[in-house]
Amino acid sequence: DAGVIQSPRHEVTEMGQEVTLRCKPISGHDYLFWYRQTMMRGLELLIYFNNNVPIDDSGMPEDRFSAKMPNASFSTLKIQPSEPRDSAVYFCASSASGRAVHEQYFGPGTRLTVT
Amino acid sequence: AQSVTQPDIHITVSEGASLELRCNYSYGATPYLFWYVQSPGQGLQLLLKYFSGDTLVQGIKGFEAEFKRSQSSFNLRKPSVHWSDAAEYFCAAQNYGGSQGNLIFGKGTKLSVKP
Numbered sequence: 567d568a569g570v571i572q573s574p575r576h577e578v579t580e581m582g583q584e585v586t587l588r589c590k591p592i593s594g595h596d597y598l599f600w601y602r603q604t605m606m607r608g609l610e611l612l613i614y615f616n617n618n619v620p621i622d623d624s625g626m627p628e629d630r631f632s633a634k635m636p637n638a639s640f641s642t643l644k645i646q647p648s649e650p651r652d653s654a655v656y657f658c659a660s661s662a663s664g665r666a667v668h669e670q671y672f673g674p675g676t677r678l679t680v681t
Numbered sequence: 682a683q684s685v686t687q688p689d690i691h692i693t694v695s696e697g698a699s700l701e702l703r704c705n706y707s708y709g710a711t712p713y714l715f716w717y718v719q720s721p722g723q724g725l726q727l728l729l730k731y732f733s734g735d736t737l738v739q740g741i742k743g744f745e746a747e748f749k750r751s752q753s754s755f756n757l758r759k760p761s762v763h764w765s766d767a768a769e770y771f772c773a774a775q776n777y778g779g780s781q782g783n784l785i786f787g788k789g790t791k792l793s794v795k796p
Contacts, residue, residue: 672724
């Protein structure tokens with residue numbers, strides 16, 4: 567069974583450019599989370615979805631960040647325009663309701679570098 | 682405010698030695714508790730979790746953790762460390778009965794293993 571899939575694994579872009587990160591959750595999972603990891607702030611939850619609906623986006627740092635989940639098997643995190651301080655590793659995670667609730671499965675992450 | 686503290690940023694142990702990684706939480710009520718491991722360049726993998734019941738929980742890869750309510754602690758242990766255990770370890774907590782998104786991570790403890 568495939569785990570959470572993220573693409574690209576690495577992204578290098580220039581300041582001001584638009585960046586789109588992609589995530590495919592584990593099939594059958596109805597929760598999807600986006601996290602950001604930096605040395606200074608550790609792991610921070612940006613936003614999460616339940617059944618494709620955004621539930622809490624209070625962690626999204628600014629209006630430059632947006633996330634969508636058009637269907638149960640795909641989500642995007644977009645940064646427009648990007649800034650050097652957005653450089654971080656972005657993780658997507660998913661979990662399922664029911665017995666395995668609260669167990670989040672993480673993707674390998676996208677390392678974003680904004681120059 | 683709710684928080685998870687991992688007092689040790691970096692620990693080095695010899696291969697074959699025992700290991701204990703510390704984790705303390707600050708919550709109004711006993712939360713769900715987790716330990717995750719992150720190998721270099723990888724996402725986070727769930728090692729074990731505590732929801733209720735037996736305060737000593739077993740996880741994967743030979744790890745165990747003990748919940749101590751009186752100390753607000755959930756320390757991770759392994760009797761004999763292998764070189765492959767070198768990684769970063771994150772303790773996390775989530776409100777009992779709370780929303781899926783309210784998972785708070787500690788800053789992590791990096792484990793190095795000496796041959």
